[in-house]
Amino acid sequence: DSGVTQTPKHLITATGQRVTLRCSPRSGDLSVYWYQQSLDQGLQFLIQYYNGEERAKGNILERFSAQQFPDLHSELNLSSLELGDSALYFCASSGDRAGVGLDTQYFGPGTRLTVL
Amino acid sequence: QKEVEQDPGPLSVPEGAIVSLNCTYSNSAFQYFMWYRQYSRKGPELLMYTYSSGNKEDGRFTAQVDKSSKYISLFIRDSQPSDSATYLCAMTDILTGGGNKLTFGTGTQLKVEL
Numbered sequence: 336d337s338g339v340t341q342t343p344k345h346l347i348t349a350t351g352q353r354v355t356l357r358c359s360p361r362s363g364d365l366s367v368y369w370y371q372q373s374l375d376q377g378l379q380f381l382i383q384y385y386n387g388e389e390r391a392k393g394n395i396l397e398r399f400s401a402q403q404f405p406d407l408h409s410e411l412n413l414s415s416l417e418l419g420d421s422a423l424y425f426c427a428s429s430g431d432r433a434g435v436g437l438d439t440q441y442f443g444p445g446t447r448l449t450v451l
Numbered sequence: 452q453k454e455v456e457q458d459p460g461p462l463s464v465p466e467g468a469i470v471s472l473n474c475t476y477s478n479s480a481f482q483y484f485m486w487y488r489q490y491s492r493k494g495p496e497l498l499m500y501t502y503s504s505g506n507k508e509d510g511r512f513t514a515q516v517d518k519s520s521k522y523i524s525l526f527i528r529d530s531q532p533s534d535s536a537t538y539l540c541a542m543t544d545i546l547t548g549g550g551n552k553l554t555f556g557t558g559t560q561l562k563v564e565l
Contacts, residue, residue, distance in 0.1 A: 337494060366551070377557040378495070378539060391552050425494055429551070440553065442487075442494030 338362065339443035341426050347449045353414040356446045360407055360428030366390070367409040368429070368440060369401055373422040384409055416450045423447050454478050457540055457556030466565055470527040474540035474556045477521065481542040481554070484516050486525045489537045489558065498538075499525065530563045537561070 338361035348354055360367050369381040380393035384403035395401075398416075403409045413420060423445045429438040457474045464470055472486075483502055487495035499514040501507045507514045515524040523542075527534055540556040 337496065339494070368551075368553075370553075378555040380552045380554070383551065393552055427494075438551075439497050439500065440551070442496065444494050445492075 337441040337443060339426060339428050339441050341424075341443040341446050343446060344444065345447045345449075347451065348416060349451055350416055350418060352416050352450075353412065354416065354448065356411040356413070356424050356426075356448075358409045358411070358426030358428075358443060360409070360426075361441055364428035364430055364441075365407065366429045366438070367403055367407070368427040369395075369409070369411050370425040370427065370442075371422050372425060372445070378425070381411070413448070418450050421448055421450045452477065453557075454554050455540065455542060455556045458559055459557050461560040461562060463562045463564060464530055466530060466532060466563055468530050468563070470530050470534070470561060470563075472525040472527075472538050472540075472559050472561070474523050475521055476523070476542060476554075478542075478544075478554075479521070480544040483543050484514070484523050485541040485543075485553070486512075486514055487539040487541055487555075489539060491536075495539055530561075532563050532565060535562045 340359045342357045365386045368383045372378045381395040382401050383391040387403050398414050401411045425445045427440040427442045429440045455476045486499045489495040501514045504516050504518045511528045513526040537558040537560045539558045541553045
């Protein structure tokens with residue numbers, strides 16, 4: 336158990352809908368990362384937050400947004416969902432106390448999103 | 452062309468075999484290299500982390516980095532059925548202003564058979 340929790344484990348929804356995925360980092364970790372894993376693209380970095388502020392951005396669609404709250408949990412919001420958004424979404428956290436990266440990233444169990 | 456290339460396998464070996472997993476990369480800015488193991492329906496877990504060219508050993512696992520060739524490897528000695536998983540290479544550089552974006556290979560599926 337990595338200490339990173341994600342809810343829900345599974346989510347089934349329809350095209351055009353909006354969903355929110357939630358992540359609680361390991362106790363004391365300031366950085367939260369979101370990744371998308373699909374069969375054709377593999378594991379891809381979406382976005383990083385450090386202590387409430389956006390720190391790094393990857394290939395995140397404009398329909399997707401994220402935030403990190405004062406208690407350090409994070410939410411990934413996916414809107415106007417398309418069939419191609421079906422994937423595993425992982426959250427990871429790291430200590431990264433200096434905010435410069437390179438601390439080990441610990442991954443949560445993931446949320447499996449199915450868009451019908 | 453992807454920044455990180457990894458043979459997807461699947462790779463099937465008998466128990467006790469030595470396994471070699473490899474990745475090549477094109478971005479010379481990558482400085483830090485990792486290997487993650489992912490069991491089915493689980494999140495990736497870090498196996499090895501290395502910075503410099505050369506070898507790093509941890510138990511049955513050896514990570515090898517050749518920055519001049521942009522090539523990294525993971526060797527598993529005395530492979531066990533419990534090693535059956537997908538192995539992902541990952542790499543990163545220091546981003547301007549901080550941040551840590553991992554770039555992953557597509558993963559190699561390994562099956563160790565009794």
